Amino acid sequence: MAEVKIHKLHKSYGSVDVLVDIKLIVEDGSFVVLVGPSGCGKSTLLRAVAGLEPISSGEINIDGRNVSDLAPAQREIAMVFQSYALYPHMNVENNMAFGLKFAGTPKAEIAKRVAEASRILQLDPLLKRKPRELSGGQRQRVAIGRAIVRKPKVFLFDEPLSNLDAALRVNTRIEIAKLHKLLKATILYVTHDQVEAMTLADKIVVMNAGRIEQIGKPMDLYYNPENLFVARFIGSPSMNTLAATVVKKHTVDLGAGVVATVTLPTSVKVGDTIHVGCRPEHCSLSSKGQPFKTLAGQIDIIERLGETGYAHVHLATGQTIVVEVRGEPLVGEGREVHVAFSPKHIHLFDNAGQRIA
Amino acid sequence: MRKSVSSTAVHGILILYTMLALFPIILVIMNSFKAKRAIFNTPLQPPMPWNIDLIGYYKVFGDGALGTYYVNSIVVTTGTIFFTLLFGAMAAWALTEYKFRWNTLLAIFLSLGIMVPIRLGSVSIIQMIAELNLINTLTALILVYVAQNLPLAVFILSEFIEQIPRDLREAGRCDGLSEYNIFFFIILPLLRPAMATVAVFTMIPVWNDLWFPLLLAPTGGKQTITLGVQQFLGQYITDWNAVLAALSMAIIPVLILYVIFSRQLIRGLTSGAVK
Numbered sequence: 001m002a003e004v005k006i007h008k009l010h011k012s013y014g015s016v017d018v019l020v021d022i023k024l025i026v027e028d029g030s031f032v033v034l035v036g037p038s039g040c041g042k043s044t045l046l047r048a049v050a051g052l053e054p055i056s057s058g059e060i061n062i063d064g065r066n067v068s069d070l071a072p073a074q075r076e077i078a079m080v081f082q083s084y085a086l087y088p089h090m091n092v093e094n095n096m097a098f099g100l101k102f103a104g105t106p107k108a109e110i111a112k113r114v115a116e117a118s119r120i121l122q123l124d125p126l127l128k129r130k131p132r133e134l135s136g137g138q139r140q141r142v143a144i145g146r147a148i149v150r151k152p153k154v155f156l157f158d159e160p161l162s163n164l165d166a167a168l169r170v171n172t173r174i175e176i177a178k179l180h181k182l183l184k185a186t187i188l189y190v191t192h193d194q195v196e197a198m199t200l201a202d203k204i205v206v207m208n209a210g211r212i213e214q215i216g217k218p219m220d221l222y223y224n225p226e227n228l229f230v231a232r233f234i235g236s237p238s239m240n241t242l243a244a245t246v247v248k249k250h251t252v253d254l255g256a257g258v259v260a261t262v263t264l265p266t267s268v269k270v271g272d273t274i275h276v277g278c279r280p281e282h283c284s285l286s287s288k289g290q291p292f293k294t295l296a297g298q299i300d301i302i303e304r305l306g307e308t309g310y311a312h313v314h315l316a317t318g319q320t321i322v323v324e325v326r327g328e329p330l331v332g333e334g335r336e337v338h339v340a341f342s343p344k345h346i347h348l349f350d351n352a353g354q355r356i357a
Numbered sequence: 358m359r360k361s362v363s364s365t366a367v368h369g370i371l372i373l374y375t376m377l378a379l380f381p382i383i384l385v386i387m388n389s390f391k392a393k394r395a396i397f398n399t400p401l402q403p404p405m406p407w408n409i410d411l412i413g414y415y416k417v418f419g420d421g422a423l424g425t426y427y428v429n430s431i432v433v434t435t436g437t438i439f440f441t442l443l444f445g446a447m448a449a450w451a452l453t454e455y456k457f458r459w460n461t462l463l464a465i466f467l468s469l470g471i472m473v474p475i476r477l478g479s480v481s482i483i484q485m486i487a488e489l490n491l492i493n494t495l496t497a498l499i500l501v502y503v504a505q506n507l508p509l510a511v512f513i514l515s516e517f518i519e520q521i522p523r524d525l526r527e528a529g530r531c532d533g534l535s536e537y538n539i540f541f542f543i544i545l546p547l548l549r550p551a552m553a554t555v556a557v558f559t560m561i562p563v564w565n566d567l568w569f570p571l572l573l574a575p576t577g578g579k580q581t582i583t584l585g586v587q588q589f590l591g592q593y594i595t596d597w598n599a600v601l602a603a604l605s606m607a608i609i610p611v612l613i614l615y616v617i618f619s620r621q622l623i624r625g626l627t628s629g630a631v632k
Contacts, residue, residue, distance in 0.1 A: 052527050073533030085524035089546045098542075099532030150532070 002063030002076075002153035002186055003028045004049065009058030011041075011048060018044050020210045022058070026154070026203075031180050031187045035197040036207035036233070043158055045207070046190045050079050050156050063153050075154075078147035082159040084139045086131040086146075092118075093127040096146045110149075117145040120182065137168045144176075148183070157189040161196060173199060194234055198222070206230045228353035231277050237310055239347070240321045241277040242295075246270050255317035258295055260341075262348060265356055274356065275349040280310060280324040282345035285337045294338035297321065302333055313339055382608070389413050389601035396597055413602030416589075423603060425578055426585030430564060431610055433495050433581060437502040437563050438556045438614075444503065445510030445555060446548055450540050452511065453518045454526065464515075470508030475501070479572060486573055493577035501569050506559045513558075517551035518544065553621035560618070564611045582607045 004026035011019040026032045034042040047053040051072035067075045100110045121141045161169045198218045206213045214230045225231035232238045244252040297315040311323045348357040395408035491497040529539040570584040586603045589596040
């Protein structure tokens with residue numbers, strides 16, 4: 001296994017920049033997840049590491065070796081595709097052995113590695129089957145098996161779970177986490193699903209519009225988002241953010257005359273617009289005022305998920321706030337309510353979206 | 358009710374068409390077993406004990422040259438199929454997979470070949486083949502036929518290659534296969550149904566062609582079977598028994614080839630590769 005170092009990577013198609021100044025270190029044996037909305041460049045970055053996508057400038061190092069100009073095969077990586085990309089005319093065993101045969105690996109060694117991979121992934125009963133005779137989950141396991149037998153320095157996963165149904169996705173997610181522990185593999189994993197990112201990653205890389213917005217441990221990103229994008233992207237449902245105007249030192253107007261006292265750095269001046277963020281679980285519904293000034297609104301809809309639920313409150317200012325409610329909510333849809341924030345748990349961002357407190 | 362009426366109508370039309378298409382073939386086969394008099398007096402009557410005459414077949418089998426002509430036809434047809442498929446698939450792969458400078462221009466140039474009938478160039482082809490000293494060789498025929506069939510083959514195969522998921526090629530690249538190995542071990546096996554289609558399209562006109570054998574290899578024992586049969590057609594006398602027997606025999610190899618290729622025409626060969 002090995003460390004991946006990406007330095008000042010830049011990629012553009014003509015005048016369109018798809019990856020801008022990417023700096024990333026994937027430590028030996030760590031599980032790093034690239035996450036971001038569609039079109040943010042996360043798959044392009046993964047494909048650039050794989051060597052399937054040429055880069056415009058910068059450097060990619062795998063295990064201390066500059067691989068920027070090497071063909072995919074010479075980079076000692078293995079990729080698991082979203083579509084599995086199994087060779088349809090070969091059975092499971094040959095799918096896994098195919099690459100090794102061309103690499104000139106001795107027959108006995110191939111057989112050993114295939115046997116080992118199929119034991120780990122429980123593919124033994126399927127070895128003689130063709131991909132079309134397998135279910136989606138089984139195909140995914142074969143695709144992972146094909147990666148394992150190559151004994152790569154780095155595993156690259158491109159949204160491997162997005163073609164699976166919900167239940168299978170949860171199972172496979174756990175399988176992948178176990179596999180990571182077992183193989184102690186360096187993994188770079190792309191997903192648009194932040195639950196996958198949160199549950200699997202040692203380190204999450206949040207990307208947006210070709211740039212890295214923030215790199216951090218899952219809970220770090222959750223509790224200390226560096227900017228508005230990360231704050232909104234990580235967490236489900238996402239963080240509530242309200243635009244507010246600074247009316248006095250340490251006092252902001254949340255709209256509709258509701259003012260609140262917050263601690264602001266000196267760089268923020270009176271008259272500036274800032275963003276106040278609060279996660280649904282740190283908001284609560286009440287009928288009257290709280291320490292932090294409350295916002296009046298009406299419940300549009302309540303999503304009940306079982307133990308918890310989410311009330312979508314339409315505020316007098318026209319914005320919508322999502323509030324977590326536990327158990328059976330006491331108030332119903334259409335009711336007038338007040339939303340209170342817990343002041344300890346608010347996040348403040350300046351107008352450019354950078355964190356200020 | 359309405360559905361059954363329309364399905365009956367469709368089948369009626371299909372049966373009618375099949376009969377129309379098979380009629381001349383059946384007529385040829387039927388009459389090849391009959392005596393000359395019966396061929397002319399009662400052409401539509403199937404062979405009966407009193408009019409059976411296998412003289413045509415005796416002549417065909419007795420004529421050693423005809424055997425050579427069969428072999429010639431088979432060599433020319435299989436050779437043409439082989440090279441058309443090989444070069445066609447390679448060109449189609451290069452044109453669809455790799456983006457290079459003259460890519461589009463080359464594709465247009467090739468598709469021109471579909472539109473312009475090769476026979477317009479017969480005179481220049483004869484000149485060229487003569488200068489190459491290839492008159493009366495099977496090589497000449499194969500060269501011309503491959504040129505004739507390549508454009509359509511490239512066109513059809515390109516369409517099929519585009520349908521092969523991109524991920525498969527990239528999986529191959531990650532697996533360390535060279536571009537040639539990706540072509541031969543991933544793309545070609547998946548192109549089997551498409552290649553069978555092209556093979557069938559290529560085979561029939563080549564087997565039946567009279568034009569180029571007549572121009573390029575009319576003598577020297579290099580005649581194809583269609584040309585070979587002509588020896589029984591005289592200006593004054595035509596040996597119909599022999600002609601019909603030879604033509605009936607000529608159906609067999611092409612039928613065998615068709616059976617071989619049609620077994621490859623399985624759809625959904627790529628199923629299971631990707632979701």
